[in-house]
Amino acid sequence: MEGPIVLGVEWSFSEHLIRTAAVLAAALDEHLICAFVDPASYLTEWAPMNQRTALSLDPSINEEAEFPSEQLQQKLEAILGKPGQTWSFRVLNGDVSKALRRLAENAGAALLVVGAGRSGSLARLDRALEGSVPAALIHRQRRPVLIVPEPRNPHR
Numbered sequence: 001m002e003g004p005i006v007l008g009v010e011w012s013f014s015e016h017l018i019r020t021a022a023v024l025a026a027a028l029d030e031h032l033i034c035a036f037v038d039p040a041s042y043l044t045e046w047a048p049m050n051q052r053t054a055l056s057l058d059p060s061i062n063e064e065a066e067f068p069s070e071q072l073q074q075k076l077e078a079i080l081g082k083p084g085q086t087w088s089f090r091v092l093n094g095d096v097s098k099a100l101r102r103l104a105e106n107a108g109a110a111l112l113v114v115g116a117g118r119s120g121s122l123a124r125l126d127r128a129l130e131g132s133v134p135a136a137l138i139h140r141q142r143r144p145v146l147i148v149p150e151p152r153n154p155h156r
Contacts, residue, residue: 001144003110004031008100008133011036011072014115018079020148021113022087030110032080032087035103036072037096097136104143112137116149 005028007021018034025032069091073083080087092099104112114134134147 001028001110002030003108004033006033006035006100006104006107006109006112008096008112008114009034009036009072009076010115011068013072013075014150015079016151017113017115017148018076021146022080024111024113024146026086028110031085033090033103033107033109034076034080034087035090035092035100036069037092037094037099038069039094039096096133097140100133100137101141104141109143111144111146112141113146113148116147 005021005025007018009018021034022032073089076087076089077083083089090103092103100112100114103109114137116134134145137145
């Protein structure tokens with residue numbers, strides 16, 4: 001396996017997911033790319049051909065997403081330290097699985113890492129409406145995908 005590790009990071013990520021990906025990247029002596037995808041903004045070239053505009057190759061800018069992504073980077077820095085040689089942070093736009101797949105392809109990633117997803121009825125409804133990111137990644141691209149489950153709570 002050669003190439004960076006791409007980690008899909010949600011707004012409410014778990015420290016366990018971040019540490020698991022960081023340990024794996026360090027063990028493989030590879031760079032970790034932490035990627036947050038803003039699904040509220042998208043690249044319009046993914047729109048159907050009849051809906052494309054002259055700006056179809058430019059990403060839609062969501063200024064509201066800039067502030068949350070700064071907070072997200074600060075939360076990552078609290079766990080991983082400052083970005084640099086070992087890790088970096090990217091903010092992407094669009095459909096989460098497509099954006100992660102495109103980043104992995106462009107970066108020559110060896111592996112994609114994502115969380116298994118939240119539990120609960122609201123999370124199940126989200127997956128039913130929007131689909132599962134891990135399932136989409138497994139079925140629609142060629143790179144290995146590591147799905148990291150949350151550790152079980154011993155107090156339950």
